[in-house]
Amino acid sequence: MHNIFSAIFSKDKSPFVNAKAATAWCKRLQETDTQSQQLKIHAAITAFMSEGRVATLDSLQALLLIDDAVQSSYEAVCYQYIVNPRMSKDIESRLWKQITSFAADMSSVYQLFVQSEMEGSKKAELALLMPKVLARSLHYLSIQAKWHYFRFEKVPPKLWTLSHQLYRISEIEGCDSNPFPLYPSHLNEVTSCADEYIQMLMLGSLSNNNLSVRQIDWVDYWLNQWSKLIQLSRKFQEGRYHLCVNLQAAEGVQKIQAESEGEPFRYWSLHDLMRELEDVLRRLDNGATPRDLGMGKECPAPLAVELLKHLDLFWSMSIRNSVVQRSERxxxxxxxxxxxxxxxxxxxxxxxxxxxxxxxxxxxxxxxxxxxxxxxxxxxxxxxxxxxxxxxxxxxxxxxxxxxxxxxxxxxxxxxxxxxxxxxxxxxxxxxxxxxxxxxxxxxxxxxxxxxxxxxxxxxxxxxxxxxLTPIAVNLYLEKENRREQISLAANASLGVVDLPDVRSALYLPHQMDGKNVNTLILHSADYGTDKIYRVQARERVFMVRLGAVIEKGVDWVWVTVFVISQE
CATH class of the missing domain: 2.40.10 (Thrombin, subunit H)
Known part of the structure; x- marks a missing residue:
C-alpha cells in the first residue's frame, strides 16, 4: 500500500532520480515477468533520454543498480535463444529483437555518462565509476555483435566505431586494464575495459567460420577467460604480432599489412592464447572434463575437443597468414x-x-x-x-x-x-x-x-x-623397429600386391620451404608422431622415412616434413 501511494504522489516517477528511487523501482520490477521487465526498462530509458535529463552522479548510480537487477532475467532470455536452435521463425525474430534492443538501450544510456561533464567532487566520483561504465558499454556492444554472428550478419560499422572510441577513452583515462567484476552476480569473474574489447575483437575474428549458435556461445564464454592472455600494443614489432585493429576504421580485426603501422593501430600476439588452448586440449585428452576446466557445465567433452581443434587450426592459420602475402587475383x-x-x-x-x-x-x-x-x-x-x-x-x-x-x-x-x-x-x-x-x-x-x-x-x-597440383597417394606401414638391418627385403618383395597389417594411407606433396625442395606427407592426425619411422609404399616403390616437423595441421589431418632413410 505504501508503494502505491508513493507512486501516486511522487513528483518524479523516473527510476533514474537516485539510487533510492532505483532500488524501490527494481523491487517492483522483480514482481513482473521477464518480457514486462525489459519493456518497462526500455520505456524508462527512452523517457530519460528523450526528456533531455542531465546526466548526474545520482542518475548514474541508479542506472548501475537497474543494470545489476535485470541481469539474471536478461541472461535467461539470452539462454532461451541459444539453447533452442529449432524455434519457429517468429519466436526467433521476437527473441533476437528483444535481446539486441535491450543491449542497444543500455549501451546508448551509458553513452550519456561517458560524454557527460561534471564539476568538483562529482567529477572525481564519476572518474571512479568510469571504468565500469566503459566496460559495461563494451559488453553490451559485444552482445549486439554476437547476435549478428548468430544470423551470419555483418556487424553494423557504427558498433565497431563506437567500441573503438570507448576503448580509446579507457586508454586516455588510464583505466583500460583496471580489473574488477562486471556485475555483482559474477563476483568471481574479473574483467577490464581491455578484456571486454579484446573478447569482442577475437569473437569477431571467428565470425566467418560457419559455427553454430551454440559453438559461438561456447567460444564467447571461453574468450571471457582467454582475453586475459592477450595484450594490446601500440608499437609494432615485426615477427611478434599476428593481428591488429585500426581504431579509426569502422571494422574489427585486420591482418597486419605494410600500411598497418602508426597511432590508430593496436597489435597483439596469439602465442600465449595458443599455448593455453593446447594445454586445455591436452588436459581433456588426459581425462579432464570441460566443467573441471571451467569451460561450462553444458559443453560435452567430444564437442569441446572438436571445437578447440578448430580454433587451434584457425588461429594457427592466422599466425601463418601474418607473414604470407596473398597473390593478385x-x-x-x-x-x-x-x-x-x-x-x-x-x-x-x-x-x-x-x-x-x-x-x-x-x-x-x-x-x-x-x-x-x-x-x-x-x-x-x-x-x-x-x-x-x-x-x-x-x-x-x-x-x-x-x-x-x-x-x-x-x-x-x-x-x-x-x-x-x-x-x-x-x-x-x-x-x-x-x-x-x-x-x-x-x-x-x-x-x-x-x-x-x-x-x-x-x-x-x-x-x-x-x-x-600433383599429390601422390601412398600407403604407410608403421616400422616398429628402428634398426634398418632387421628389415627383410625378400619379405617386402610383394608390397605392390599384398596389404600388410597396420596399413595407413597418406598423400605425398612436393613442397618448397625457404627456397628448398622438401619431402612432405599429409596423413591422419592419429598417425603422426615425432620421429616415427614408416615404410612408405607408392605402387612398387618402397621407402623408409622418418617423420619430421609439422608444417600445418587440421582437425583430422597433419602435414609434416619427412626424411628419407633409404629405398627398398
Missing part, C-alpha cells in the same frame, strides 16, 4: 568438382596416379609419370626403370558421384575463390582439406580452405589456397 567463370575428407581425397588421387602412370611419360597432353615423380622427389634421382603399369583396376569406375560442384569466380597463383550454396555445403570450415578439378578429364589438385565470407542467407564465399 583475376576474375574467372569456371566450374570445379570438389571433394573433402582425407580418405575420400586419397581414394580419388590414387585413381589419378594409376591412370597417369599407365599412360606413360609425356603421353596424353604431356602428363608425367607419377613413378618418376616419386623417384625424383623422395630418393633424389630419376630411375631408368620406366615401364607400363597394368592390372590396377579403376576403383572409381562404377562409384556414385561423391563430389560437390562449385562456381569458381577468381584465381591467383596461390589459389582460387568460389561462391557456394551453404544449404548444400554446411560442412565448409576454414582449415578443411579439399581436392578440386576443373574438368572430368583433369587430375585432382589439393587445397585447403583459408577463409569464409557470408554473402547472403544461402551464399558464402570460400577462399582456397592450392597446396599441390
Amino acid at each position: 583475376k576474375k574467372v567463370a569456371k566450374i570445379a568438382d570438389i571433394i573433402s575428407g582425407l580418405d575420400s581425397i586419397i581414394t580419388h588421387v590414387r585413381a589419378d596416379n594409376d591412370k597417369n602412370t599407365r599412360r606413360g611419360l609425356g603421353d596424353d597432353r604431356g602428363k608425367g609419370d607419377y613413378d618418376e615423380v616419386m623417384d625424383m622427389r623422395l630418393y633424389g634421382f630419376v630411375s631408368t626403370r620406366i615401364k607400363e603399369k597394368g592390372g590396377y583396376s579403376k576403383i572409381l569406375e562404377n562409384r556414385q558421384q561423391d563430389w560437390q560442384v562449385w562456381s569458381v569466380e577468381n584465381e591467383s597463383v596461390g589459389g582460387y575463390g568460389a561462391v557456394v550454396h551453404l544449404s548444400e555445403n554446411e560442412w565448409v570450415r576454414p582449415g578443411l582439406l579439399l581436392a578440386n578439378r576443373l574438368g572430368r578429364n583433369e587430375n585432382w589438385h589439393l587445397g585447403v580452405i583459408r577463409r569464409l565470407n557470408r554473402l547472403g542467407d544461402d551464399e558464402v564465399y570460400v577462399g582456397i589456397q592450392s597446396l599441390a
